[in-house]
Amino acid sequence: MIGRSGNDYFFSKLLSYFMTHFAFFWHIVNRIGPLARWMNRRLIDRAVRRSNGRPNPFSTLADYTSWESLTDKTWFGRHLPPPQSTSPARPQPLLADLIPLFDRRLRKPGKPVESEKSTLLFPTFAQWFTDGFLLTDLNHRLKTHTNHDIDFSQLYGLKKKETECLRLNSKMVGQRGRLKSEMIAGEEYALKYFEPDGMTVRPEFKDLLPPLHLRPELPVEKRRTIFAFGGERANATSQTAMMNTLFLREHNRLAGLLERNHPGWDDERVFQTARNIVIVLLIKIVVEEYINHISPYHFQFLADPWAVWSVDWNRPNWIAAEFNLLYRWHSLVPETFEWHGEKYPLVSWLFNNEPLTEHGLASAFVATSQQKATAMGLYNTPAFLLQFEASSIQQGRTTNLGTYNDYRIAVGFPPARTFADISDDPDICRELERLYKEPGNVEFYVGLFAENSRPNAAVMALIGRFVAIDAFSQALTNPLLSRYVFNAQTFSTVGMECIESTHCLETLVNRNVPKPAPEGSITMKQK
């Protein structure tokens, strides 16, 4: 990491002040196309340069650099090398002592804090989106089976043989390039993964990764609702399945459009071109809806490929161990979910797609947009997710990460000198002091979530900075956006039109559900 000076920190604060005030000015900037594109390019470049460019010298393979560590992408990259073994030993509190720090039930005065900004669509999208590439090997947590790119593996699978079994593979006009699907109550869904017995995997789907964490004792009526999806986590909840269903429909809609516009194209070309478009649509939503929701700025970021064509950090992505950890936003998840006037415990929706097929896609999106998310931070994780906080802290230790302060310094924040530099909450400060003695001892994962929340920001400051670094340097370096690829030759003319006119999930939902359009908006932002 490049050392950053005090001057830079001051300028940074000033810029942040400008970006979060003068709404009218920024509204004008957003409206003036060339100015907005120029601003976008400058701000993205600035955000990514907080960190060193790839290739990172270190991966989780070893504490030193080797040809293998530079090329074997089954290991995670890392932003910072492990601390020198000569560093003094730091107190490492027992996991059992740390977990209460996350427990929503121990919050005073005793109720989960609701987010002031986000609907449940925000954590739903975050979970489902990152499940496409943040893929820890559970039997060896320094390793990963990710493709490191936004390749939409949730929908298409990680490997060619997985993609193959999800495709219809038909030469017939009207079926070319399609993903397998069926109609339920007039709406299109993926095929079921299991035979009707809910236990036997349908032979055509034997090459798919089995749904992760699916327990054999789950009732058959839930098991038989599981979809055949490329992503091993895409069935985790009704909401993640909802996201995948939307893009499955969009893929098949685009395949139809391409087939009509290019009667000479075969099944393969229709499929591949539809996939090209769908991947870019996802990137557009990520930058223009999701990142803009996370950002506290008035300026609206654009998924404009030109912004990164000539930057030297435009290199292929490699998921970093730190990125993989800081994206565990368990505290955003409420305990209950309200739909059609009834309150459901969220756990009842794990591996259960019945609510989705019963009420339909539009209704699911609207309900998810009407529910408030809970707020990010300590003392706000629901009980059923506490075990994952423990395994995340443990994963940080296994990876031998630097401290919270090491990472603050690395991306240009001053180190926390007192616990009050981390949090305004006296309860949190007292507990951190009891457990860690010194602010410099606080672990990366714990420190991330101990921070204060910021006005109009969906995430804490250090998380926000890393998300900007990693998201922009991953999303915009996608090969489909590169200088000689991002054109009508790759996507077709109708494909380019579709890409240019899509900026948010609502547009996508509206064109993929039965008319009339759903009542109520589809949004990550509370109105």
Next chain:
Amino acid sequence: MIGRSGNDYFFSKLLSYFMTHFAFFWHIVNRIGPLARWMNRRLIDRAVRRSNGRPNPFSTLADYTSWESLTDKTWFGRHLPPPQSTSPARPQPLLADLIPLFDRRLRKPGKPVESEKSTLLFPTFAQWFTDGFLLTDLNHRLKTHTNHDIDFSQLYGLKKKETECLRLNSKMVGQRGRLKSEMIAGEEYALKYFEPDGMTVRPEFKDLLPPLHLRPELPVEKRRTIFAFGGERANATSQTAMMNTLFLREHNRLAGLLERNHPGWDDERVFQTARNIVIVLLIKIVVEEYINHISPYHFQFLADPWAVWSVDWNRPNWIAAEFNLLYRWHSLVPETFEWHGEKYPLVSWLFNNEPLTEHGLASAFVATSQQKATAMGLYNTPAFLLQFEASSIQQGRTTNLGTYNDYRIAVGFPPARTFADISDDPDICRELERLYKEPGNVEFYVGLFAENSRPNAAVMALIGRFVAIDAFSQALTNPLLSRYVFNAQTFSTVGMECIESTHCLETLVNRNVPKPAPEGSITMKQK
């Protein structure tokens, strides 16, 4: 490809004139460190920008762009897409009619033309070096098993399991990090691949790729001289084995140096760090000896990583189908080889390492440097290599490459309007006209070698331009040279010193052969 204007072509000619004249001026420039580094950076950037940056939109997978074509590196990349199917059909002469164009025996007045610039060390190095990454799958010539990088697979193998079986894997001081080797007549060589029967592969080497094109009927006395090397072509001739042997010794020498300087390092770290250094030494030789030999300029290129740290074309390499073809320099190979006063037919040295172990490494390098290479061009390929000219032309057709003129235009040359624009040789022009009718019909592979040779250049103009594009954009984008990796943390202090002080093969040979140093220089350039 970006269209290039007439102005640019004029400037290009002017620059070339300057670079090939005023030797004294360039001599001064080469001596002034900062000026030379600046010049180096400018010239390399200019050379690579002749072509579009990566990622190329097309690979040999399909005629259109897909997620697979952008990510599946078992296919070759391609500089130009296949010609539109709407292009008019062109005459495609029979291979049998084309092969005589290459045949040395049909040259008038009847003798192979000798190179005016190169010793046999030049084609030896070219063959051995490119065998590390130009790896066509012989059963599917659009595919490749290359790692696409200069990773020294000739020595270490392509995959980890191959590397493993070549390593000594010893914890003992004095053996850490070493490659397996044995002493023969006081000099170090790789172990033998076969048991003494010359037929059975030694069990410890079963994971190596078997030597390519090794025929079962080869006499046992030759077979039993085959070394256990990582590269499937590294045993092809005594000369390729000579190159590998040099770097095997250098690896083990460096491992000893590292072990002494870092007594705390284990076998793994010593091995990996020695490999880091050896890969960079190869890149140094490639740029500072080999590319400078190819280049007709007085300016001497430097393997200076800084030159490419902030360029936007610094992206991971992907071997192009065109690069794979244009590197087949069969005409450089003489029929006979003189060593210790005796003339040997070169074919007798195929898969025969006996001359090497008999005379020793120094003697082999000196003899290879004293022998003249033959000249690049048509009517100059030895009979035993004519079959490979045929398969190369066929591979160009299978790959559906554009024409010779398409590629001239792509890298900024004007298209050939007459056959005289290609060659001054009336025999060649007459034959090309008979076979192709129009200059615009000449195939890529044939056109490359039909060109005139240039003063003080080791290769023809179009080949030279592509070699510059592909070599610089491959060699200097190696991850070991990247901004945060190229430092003493990666290579150790002694490693950095070794890298900084190595510029040519002669230095490497001198420190890896028994004293006294060999008599006669080791050079690609005729004196």
